[in-house]
Amino acid sequence: MKQSVTVEAGGARMPETTTPHHFVAGIGAGPANLSLAALAGRHLPERVVLFDRQSGPSWHSGMLGADARLQNSWIKDLVSLVDPCNRLSFLNYLVTTGRIFAFLNAQFTAVPRVEYARYLAWAAGELGTVHYGVDVVEVDFTDRFVVRGRNGAVATADHLVLGLGTRPRVPECFRSGTGLIEGAVLAEHLDAHLNRSEAPPAGQVIVVGGGQTGAEAVQCLIRRGYRDIRWLGRRHWFAPLDDSPPANDFYRPTYQKFFYQLPDEVRRSYLAEQAYTSDGISLDTLQEIYRANYEAFLRDGRAPVMLLPGRDVVRAGSTGGGLGLWCERGSGGRERHTAGLVVIATGREPAPMPLSAALHELVETDNAGEPLIEQDYSVRWKHSTAHKLFLQNRGRFTHGLADPNLSLLSVRSAMIVNSLADREAYTIRDEQVYTMWA
Incomplete structure (x- = not known):
């Protein structure tokens, strides 16, 4: 050999x-x-x-x-x-x-x-x-x-x-040919994008994705001095990771053997119930974002991050002011947001x-x-x-x-x-x- x-x-x-x-x-x-x-x-x-x-x-x-x-x-x-x-x-x-x-x-x-x-x-x-x-x-x-x-x-x-x-999962509305529509950037490319940008941290930025990657994108923007960040998530709240002892029971060999023997429909049901044990946001990350908001409000009278859960982006396209996003609200109805930069943090796929x-x-x-x-x-x-x-x-x-x-x-x-x-x-x-x- x-x-x-x-x-x-x-x-x-x-x-x-x-x-x-x-x-x-x-x-x-x-x-x-x-x-x-x-x-x-x-x-x-x-x-x-x-x-x-x-x-x-x-x-x-x-x-x-x-x-x-x-x-x-x-x-x-x-x-x-x-x-x-x-x-x-x-x-x-x-x-x-x-x-x-x-x-x-x-x-x-x-x-x-x-x-x-x-x-x-x-x-x-x-x-x-x-x-x-x-x-x-x-x-x-x-x-x-x-x-x-x-x-x-x-x-x-x-x-x-x-x-x-895995690779980033990109909703169809953000695709353009083999890439992304203008004004959108993947969360994993955000740092590099900001390093290339000559524009000062002004104007609105939208982060799409209510998981850990979205939260880290928000943190990155705060560190870079952005003060008008809208954070959109599909779930009705920005859920913390469940790191409790019962949750961690799902991450041991004994449970894995048990899970494998279950019928397909039961496995899928259990996966949905257990989602926050894997897809939630680290508590420390959420605390840091909330503290950054609070301290900025003390200094400037305005928090840099607006949290917008319960929004499902169904359409995106160029507008006069940048990239427009049309969202369906969990409580009903639609709303539109516009930003010069949209960060996509919508999960990953195999x-x-x-x-x-x-x-x-x-x-x-x-x-x-x-x-x-x-x-x-x-x-x-x-x-x-x-x-x-x-x-x-x-x-x-x-x-x-x-x-x-x-x-x-x-x-x-x-x-x-x-x-x-x-x-x-x-x-x-x-x-x-x-x-x-x-």
């Missing part, structure tokens, strides 16, 4: 007969696949090799502002819940980089997101099996998986793991899978066209006995809200390793449970 692949940079098409072959290849080098590669180690015949389109380590690079914090405990890192002695733990990262005492003394209630991004980059470097700058456009299957970039095959593999992450048409035909799907995922995160498909295909971050409707979340990252990876090794390489223990779900 070759450990180094430089196919895309040279632009030469490699014959598939000479393409490097791997036991397990992973597409995407985000937290999901980094966790898998970190845990696979001594349990598989070869190290897991990852391919990522980014030019280097990157994780939500446009959303690492000064106030951005993780909504999970630092102990829910790449490895610690199943292998706390693993060298790629967050604790070892802090010790190795010499920041452990400064980190402890800072007394963070939640880890800064920029710190977590640096941790992931450190782990990728330690692994040494991540190939950046490889834009995988198609995965095919002959007698093995064939991973193709823009210039031909870059690898073949016995088994494949897709850890593709990234498209690069499966070839021939491979997709071999995959079993549900009524929505999504692959059927087994309890070990493998996909039901024709050759699954000898060649396993795994999906990460795509099992919300089968494994619960913990799946696209970072909470059980290492548990999911351990289950995949166990499946690939065809034995219990990792014992997942969750025995002290006080709740009996029904």
